[in-house]
Amino acid sequence: MDSILFGHNTEEKIVAVHQVGETAMRVVKREGNSTISVDRKFYPFFFLNSTDLVGGFDKKFWTVELAGGNYYKYLCIFRKWADMHSALRLASQNFDSGFAPSRRQSAEPSEVYIKLDPVFQFLMQTGITLFKGMGFSDLRRMQLDIETFSRIGFSDASRPEDRIILISLSDNSGWEHIISGREKTETEMFSELQTIIRNRDPDVIEGHNILGFDFPYIARRCEMNRVKLRIGRDNTEIKVSTIRLAYGEKEVERMSFEIPGRHVIDTLLLIQSYDATRRELESYGLKNVAKHFGFASETRTYIDGRKISETWLKDPDLLIKYALDDVRETRQLADMLSQTRFYLAQMLPYNYGQIPGGSATKIESLFVREYLRKKHSIPRPQVGRQTSGGYTDVFLQGIAGPVVHADVESLYPSIMISYKVSPATDDLGVFQKSLRHLTKLRLDTKKQMKVEGDSVERAKLDAMQSSLKILINSFYGYLGYSRGIFNDYSAADVVTETGQKILRQMISQITWEGGTLVEVDTDGLYFVLPSAFQDDAGSDKFVSSISKMLPSGINLALDGRYPRMLSYKKKNYALLENDGKVKIRGSALVSRSMERFGRDFIHKSIELILHEDFKGIHELFVDYNRKIMNREFSIDKMVHTETVRESIEEYQASVKSAKRNRSASFEAAIAAGITVRPGGRISYYITGSDPAIRSFSNAKLYDENEKDKRDYNVSYYVRKLSEYAERFSELFTPEDFNKIFAFDDDLLFSPPLDGVKVNTREVTSDEEKVEESESE
DNA sequence: AGCTGTGGCAGGGAGG
DNA sequence: CCTCCCTGCCAC
Numbered sequence A: 001m002d003s004i005l006f007g008h009n010t011e012e013k014i015v016a017v018h019q020v021g022e023t024a025m026r027v028v029k030r031e032g033n034s035t036i037s038v039d040r041k042f043y044p045f046f047f048l049n050s051t052d053l054v055g056g057f058d059k060k061f062w063t064v065e066l067a068g069g070n071y072y073k074y075l076c077i078f079r080k081w082a083d084m085h086s087a088l089r090l091a092s093q094n095f096d097s098g099f100a101p102s103r104r105q106s107a108e109p110s111e112v113y114i115k116l117d118p119v120f121q122f123l124m125q126t127g128i129t130l131f132k133g134m135g136f137s138d139l140r141r142m143q144l145d146i147e148t149f150s151r152i153g154f155s156d157a158s159r160p161e162d163r164i165i166l167i168s169l170s171d172n173s174g175w176e177h178i179i180s181g182r183e184k185t186e187t188e189m190f191s192e193l194q195t196i197i198r199n200r201d202p203d204v205i206e207g208h209n210i211l212g213f214d215f216p217y218i219a220r221r222c223e224m225n226r227v228k229l230r231i232g233r234d235n236t237e238i239k240v241s242t243i244r245l246a247y248g249e250k251e252v253e254r255m256s257f258e259i260p261g262r263h264v265i266d267t268l269l270l271i272q273s274y275d276a277t278r279r280e281l282e283s284y285g286l287k288n289v290a291k292h293f294g295f296a297s298e299t300r301t302y303i304d305g306r307k308i309s310e311t312w313l314k315d316p317d318l319l320i321k322y323a324l325d326d327v328r329e330t331r332q333l334a335d336m337l338s339q340t341r342f343y344l345a346q347m348l349p350y351n352y353g354q355i356p357g358g359s360a361t362k363i364e365s366l367f368v369r370e371y372l373r374k375k376h377s378i379p380r381p382q383v384g385r386q387t388s389g390g391y392t393d394v395f396l397q398g399i400a401g402p403v404v405h406a407d408v409e410s411l412y413p414s415i416m417i418s419y420k421v422s423p424a425t426d427d428l429g430v431f432q433k434s435l436r437h438l439t440k441l442r443l444d445t446k447k448q449m450k451v452e453g454d455s456v457e458r459a460k461l462d463a464m465q466s467s468l469k470i471l472i473n474s475f476y477g478y479l480g481y482s483r484g485i486f487n488d489y490s491a492a493d494v495v496t497e498t499g500q501k502i503l504r505q506m507i508s509q510i511t512w513e514g515g516t517l518v519e520v521d522t523d524g525l526y527f528v529l530p531s532a533f534q535d536d537a538g539s540d541k542f543v544s545s546i547s548k549m550l551p552s553g554i555n556l557a558l559d560g561r562y563p564r565m566l567s568y569k570k571k572n573y574a575l576l577e578n579d580g581k582v583k584i585r586g587s588a589l590v591s592r593s594m595e596r597f598g599r600d601f602i603h604k605s606i607e608l609i610l611h612e613d614f615k616g617i618h619e620l621f622v623d624y625n626r627k628i629m630n631r632e633f634s635i636d637k638m639v640h641t642e643t644v645r646e647s648i649e650e651y652q653a654s655v656k657s658a659k660r661n662r663s664a665s666f667e668a669a670i671a672a673g674i675t676v677r678p679g680g681r682i683s684y685y686i687t688g689s690d691p692a693i694r695s696f697s698n699a700k701l702y703d704e705n706e707k708d709k710r711d712y713n714v715s716y717y718v719r720k721l722s723e724y725a726e727r728f729s730e731l732f733t734p735e736d737f738n739k740i741f742a743f744d745d746d747l748l749f750s751p752p753l754d755g756v757k758v759n760t761r762e763v764t765s766d767e768e769k770v771e772e773s774e775s776e
Numbered sequence B: 001a002g003c004t005g006t007g008g009c010a011g012g013g014a015g016g
Numbered sequence C: 001c002c003t004c005c006c007t008g009c010c011a012c
Helices: A010-029 A081-094 A109-115 A118-126 A136-141 A186-200 A210-225 A267-278 A286-292 A305-314 A316-337 A339-347 A359-373 A411-418 A430-451 A455-479 A489-512 A536-548 A596-610 A614-629 A648-656 A664-672 A714-726 A734-740 A766-775
Strands: A045-048 A074-077 A148-150 A204-207 A239-247 A250-258 A263-266 A392-394 A396-400 A403-408 A516-521 A524-528 A556-562 A564-569 A572-576 A582-585 A640-643 A681-686 A699-701
Touching: A186 A210, A204 A210, A204 A316, A210 A239, A210 A250, A210 A263, A210 A267, A263 A267, A267 A316, A286 A316, A305 A316, A316 A339, A339 A455, A359 A430, A359 A455, A396 A516, A403 A411, A403 A536, A411 A430, A411 A455, A411 A489, A430 A455, A455 A489, A489 A516, A489 A524, A489 A536, A516 A564, A536 A556, A556 A572, A564 A596, A572 A596, A582 A596, A596 A614, A596 A714, A614 A714, A614 A734, A640 A664, A648 A664, A664 A681, A664 A699
Parallel strands: A204 A263
Antiparallel strands: A045 A074, A148 A250, A239 A250, A392 A516, A396 A564, A403 A524, A403 A556, A516 A524, A564 A572, A572 A582, A640 A681, A681 A699
C-alpha cells in the first residue's frame, strides 16, 4: 500500500474524495463532543461552504455554513486535531447561533474576508496549521466525467445571417460530419446536430478553437432560438454558463461548457503548447498549421474568414467543401498532437479533456492525490524566492571548428535523484518516489520502444515516454514555483548550484585535457577537441572520459559534431551542420518579432560568414540597401510582430503614470481602433519619411495596409538594416567591418576584400572576471 | 481559473 | 552622447 497511484484508476479517485467527505461530515457533526479520539486513520478534514473566499474581494460575501450542506467550496486540511478544534471554536464564536447561513455584505472587502472567515483567520494567525484550499470544482472534477471551460472571444454570433454550423466530431474510428443548414431552419439544424452526436455517441469532440469559437457560437445561437442542446452522454443538456472572474481589480467574463460524458479537445490549445518550446509557427490558424505540417491537401478550398456568410448565401457547396477540409485538417492535427495528452490522462487525476496546461500543476496533482489517499495533511506553500539558476559563459567569439556539443542527460532530474533533493515539507517522500518511478518508467518505455517492430505500437510507446518526460522535467521547476504546495526554494537552489558545480568541473577537465571551450549553458558545452581526438571514435572516447570524472548518476553524452560554429554571445550562436544546413540560436540572431527582411539578412550573412564569403556579405548588404530604398520589398517583409501582455487600458494607465514608455505596437493598435487582449499579437510597420522619427508616432497596423501599398519609412528601415549589420561588428576589425558593410551602389568599385578575415578571439569568461576581481 | 524556474540579449523612450 | 528602466523574445 506504500506505492503511489499511477495509471488510470477512477474508482480509487472517487473513493478518496468520498472518504474525505464522510470524514468531514463526521467531524462536523461531532463538534463539541470532547470524546473524539485522535486517530490517524481518520485524519481530520474540515469542509466549509462559502462563496468567493479567494479572489473576489470586490464582491458580496456570505457567511459560511458550517454544518450540513452537501457541497463545499473549500477543503481545509489540518495537521492536528487540536488545530481543527481551535478553528471550530473560533468559528462558532463568530457565527450566528446554530450556524445558520446568513448573508452579509462586505464594506471593506479585505477585512471582511478575514472577519467572515474565522477558519482562514485562524490559519493566518497561528501560522502553524498547514492547509490547502481546494475549490468545489476540484472535488467535482474527480467525480464528473467532463468539465470544460473556455475563453470567450466571439461577438458575431448575433448577426442574423450567420446560419452555418460547422463541427468536427471524432471518435476512435475517425469520423467526420458536416451539418448543413440549407433549406432548414436553425432549430432544425440544431436538432440534426443533436441527433448526430447522440447516434455517433463520441467520447471526444475535437475542434480548432472549438472552445473559443464553435461552442460560444452554438451556445449563443441556441439561446437566441430558445433551443436546448441535449448532447450529453445521458442526453443531458450541454451546460453553458458565464463565469465572472476577478483578475486583480478587474472583472472578466468567460464562458464555461460542460458536456457530461464527453471530452472536448481544442486543437488550438494543443498547437499553442506544442509551439511554446519549438517556436516554429508564424500563426496558429488551422490553415497555416496544416501547411506547416504538410497535411494541407493540394485541392484544399480556401475562403477568407470575413466572407463566410457571403459565400454561404452565394455558393453553399463551396462552403461545405471548405468546411469539410477544415474538419479533415483538424482531425489530422488532433491525431498528431493529442497522443501525449491521452497518456497523461492515464497517469494523472484529470480527464482527457481536462489536463491542465501547466506542468507544475500536473505533478502537483500526483502529490495531492497521494496525500489524500494516505489521509495525510498537506503543507502550505513557502514564501520566498529561488536565488540561483544555470551557469552560462562564452569563451570564444568568432569562428571555431570542428566543434562538438556534449550535454549532461537530464541534468536536473539526475541531480535530484543522485543527491536525493526533495521538498522539506514532503513528509511522505512522494517527490522522490514519483521522480524515481517516472524516470524508471520512462527508461523502460524507451527500451521497449527500441525493440518494438510494429510502427503503430512504437509511436504509442514514444507518446508515452514523451508524456513521462514532460512530468519528469517539471519536478525541478516545481521546487521554485511560488504557488506550489510543496515548493522549496533552497532545494531548488541546491539543484542549480550543484548543476553549476558539475558544469565548472567539466570545463576545467576539458581545458586540462587540451580541449578549447567555446560556449557553455547550464548543462551543455560546445568545444574544440584536442587534436588527438578529432575523429569520430576520438570524440566518443574523449566525451566518455570526461563523463567518467563526474559524480555517479551524472552522465555526459556526445550530442553532435559540427564542422564550424559561429559564436556570437552567450546563448547566441550558429552551427554549420555536416549537410551544409545552418542552425541559428539566440534572441539576438533569430526572433519572430524581427522584420522578415532583417531575419533573412542575418540568416544569409551568418551562412556567408561560416563559409568566409565576405564578398558575398558585401553584395548582400548593398542589395538589401538598394531593395529597401527602391521599395522592392513587399510590406510583409517590413512588418514587426509583438505579443503584448497588457490590454490597451492597462497600457494607457502605465504610460500615464510614467511606469512605462509609449510603444509603437500599442500606438498602432490604438490608432487603428482595435481591441487588444493580453497575449494577442500586434503586427505593424513604420511609415512616413522623417528619418529621425520616433517609431511610436508613425506606426501603422499591418492590417490597415491597403493591398501592397509600400508606404514604409525608407530611412527608418535603412537604419534598421545597419543596426542588424552592427551585430557582426565584433567579429571583424573595424577596418574590415567598414569594408564589408560599405554601401556603394556600384559593385565595380567595391573595396578589395582579399585580406579580410573573421577576427576570432578569446573572451574574458565570467569565471576569469571573478578571479581577477578577487586578486585585486 | 489557472498559473514551472533563472539567465541573457536587444530595442526604445526618458532624462541627464 | 550616456545610463536607467521596461518590455519582449529566446536558451536551457
